[in-house]
Amino acid sequence: MALRPVERLIRSHPSQDGDGVKISRIHDFGGGLDPFLMLDELGSDRADDYIGGFPPHPHRGIETLTYVVHGGLSHEDHLGHASTIGAGDAQWMHTGQGIIHSEMPLTDSQGLHAFQLWINLPARDKLSPATYRDVRAAEMPHLTAEKAELVALGGQWHSGEQRIDGPLDTLAGQAAIAHARLQPDGEMMLNQTSPTLLVYAFEGTLVVGETPVPQGQLARLGPGDQVRLTSERGAQALLLAGTPHEEPIAHYGPFVMNTRAELEQALSDYRDGTLTG
Structure with a gap:
């Protein structure tokens, strides 16, 4: 058994999206995180930082996974889905050929x-039918x-003799997504051989192998x-595993x-109203 070392650290940067929503963002559209493209963190106790939300907008060619730690988000889309997720819940969208949706905080x-x-x-799936699912x-x-x-949240995770399968089991790139919580002096060993493995620390300092994150x-x-x-001292992180499309x-x-x-x-289809079929 060989421990996986940290090869690279990437710092999130402040950005803004939707109707002025302030976010912390990590993105790489050059293939450096393949099959992942972008991770946005929305986190504030100031309503002005996010209250405008994300009014109706289109997508094509990706899957999105929205996960709530606390608070909530209300979703509507052109397919007729309308739902709300709260703390610990997730929404998965396979945008495929096209979807138009909104998310309000x-x-x-x-x-x-x-x-x-x-x-x-x-x-092969970029023009497939759009689908949507809530996961509680x-x-x-x-x-x-x-x-x-x-x-x-999705995919397969192993620790010693323990094995669990997240409810989202058909994610693109054989993706597996998990939320790790460590108390002070906590430790967890995972068996994970996916070619792409990313760990995003969002609370406290997490040590991955010998490297503080x-x-x-x-x-x-x-x-x-x-x-x-x-x-x-305790930490929380998102773990993202997958297989590159290359x-x-x-x-x-x-x-x-x-x-x-x-x-x-895609731009032409959106302008003439045929993005979603």
């Missing part, structure tokens, strides 16, 4: 804290260790078959295709 006593992850679709916290299984736990930074791990997570990426705003011509077609 809800708060609790701590404000809002949520994430949205973009996963690239392979070329009660559906997500847990792995437990000494002063630590892992909540599986401070809050707001994402670690890209190298080859191996085990991951050791520890924290002296295909060309063409990106413009909410559209991610394989060529510039396909992007121009």
